[in-house]
Amino acid sequence: MPNLEGKVAIVTGAGRGIGRAHALALAAAGASVVVNDLGAALSGEGHDDTPAQQVVEEITGAGGNAAANGENVADFAGAQRLIHQAIDDFGRLDILVNNAGILRDRMIVNMTEQEWDAVINVHLKGHFAPTRHAAAHWRERSKEGDEVRGRIINTSSPSGVFGNIGQSNYGAAKAGIAGFTLIVAQELQRYGVTVNCLAPNARTRMTEETFDMGAPADGFDPLDPANMSPLVVALAADDAQHITGQVFHVWGGAINALHGWDAGELFARDERWDADALLHELVERFPDGVAPPGMIAGMQAAGGQSLRAQ
Numbered sequence: 001m002p003n004l005e006g007k008v009a010i011v012t013g014a015g016r017g018i019g020r021a022h023a024l025a026l027a028a029a030g031a032s033v034v035v036n037d038l039g040a041a042l043s044g045e046g047h048d049d050t051p052a053q054q055v056v057e058e059i060t061g062a063g064g065n066a067a068a069n070g071e072n073v074a075d076f077a078g079a080q081r082l083i084h085q086a087i088d089d090f091g092r093l094d095i096l097v098n099n100a101g102i103l104r105d106r107m108i109v110n111m112t113e114q115e116w117d118a119v120i121n122v123h124l125k126g127h128f129a130p131t132r133h134a135a136a137h138w139r140e141r142s143k144e145g146d147e148v149r150g151r152i153i154n155t156s157s158p159s160g161v162f163g164n165i166g167q168s169n170y171g172a173a174k175a176g177i178a179g180f181t182l183i184v185a186q187e188l189q190r191y192g193v194t195v196n197c198l199a200p201n202a203r204t205r206m207t208e209e210t211f212d213m214g215a216p217a218d219g220f221d222p223l224d225p226a227n228m229s230p231l232v233v234a235l236a237a238d239d240a241q242h243i244t245g246q247v248f249h250v251w252g253g254a255i256n257a258l259h260g261w262d263a264g265e266l267f268a269r270d271e272r273w274d275a276d277a278l279l280h281e282l283v284e285r286f287p288d289g290v291a292p293p294g295m296i297a298g299m300q301a302a303g304g305q306s307l308r309a310q
């Protein structure tokens, strides 16, 4: 395992599920971990300090260093307090894992304004706010002459990169997080900070109703949340200093470095198209029409696995 001793990590939404697995894995690799979790319901409502506290106890019980934080990651000032807590409690910040998230699924025709706003806010602003304050900290350190090896690891979703019915709010936020990753990776490279992204698959309270696959009685469980975390630990290592701007799809032991939007079909002319000629060309080049393949097909092409039992 890469040695992360002396490094300080923040994992948001680390009170349960995938974030908890990341926090435990980072701590096992030697990092001190700030375990952030609002302790919200799956829909984002409520506040409970217990989940974050329990993960801190698990880490300290195993001999690691950890501290709890109950801030809402989508609160700009709260996110700043979170970043400052890592520096105050452990003297520095090296790794920020943006993982906190909620769900409010609904078909677009019925989606309420609140369902849209809440999901966009927790995911997109909840990635922006901690990233913004961590970036300011690393820029300051870099300007002071430190050799910064900062790490940001974001959390997208197969829903965001392949598109899942019933999740226009969530998928739009998760696609936004993949785009955010590409841009922030380019902006922060000059300060020695890498920015990557996971599109995970795990059995948690978020997916327990979606996945038909229960845990196997014995042997490898591809949907164990802990399968998501070796990638986080690997990306956090000093040796991964030049791996940035990537979105990784993870299913069990299958990890794809995804290709996002690529150049695709080219419809080229040396002058402006007129709409009639363009329509003719579109119909000719797509004789059977064209439509997104959907999330299951995307996942099968990626990890060779489907969300549902075969």
Ligand SMILES: NC(=O)c1ccc[n+]([C@@H]2O[C@H](COP(=O)([O-])OP(=O)(O)OC[C@H]3O[C@@H](n4cnc5c(N)ncnc54)[C@H](O)[C@@H]3O)[C@@H](O)[C@H]2O)c1
Residues within 6 Å of the ligand: 012, 013, 014, 015, 016, 017, 018, 019, 036, 037, 038, 039, 040, 041, 042, 044, 051, 071, 072, 073, 074, 099, 100, 101, 102, 122, 126, 155, 156, 157, 158, 159, 199, 200, 201, 202, 203, 204, 205, 206, 207
């Ligand atoms: N489980 C999967 O298969 C899967 C697939 C794709 C993406 N994801 C993403 O992975 C991340 C973790 O999901 P999970 O499955 O572990 O879900 P989870 O519900 O088990 O954990 C999410 C945690 O985030 C916390 N949280 C919610 N809003 C918060 C806020 N505003 N501030 C701080 N903490 C907050 C919750 O209290 C919860 O403990 C999410 O971003 C999710 O969208 C999960």
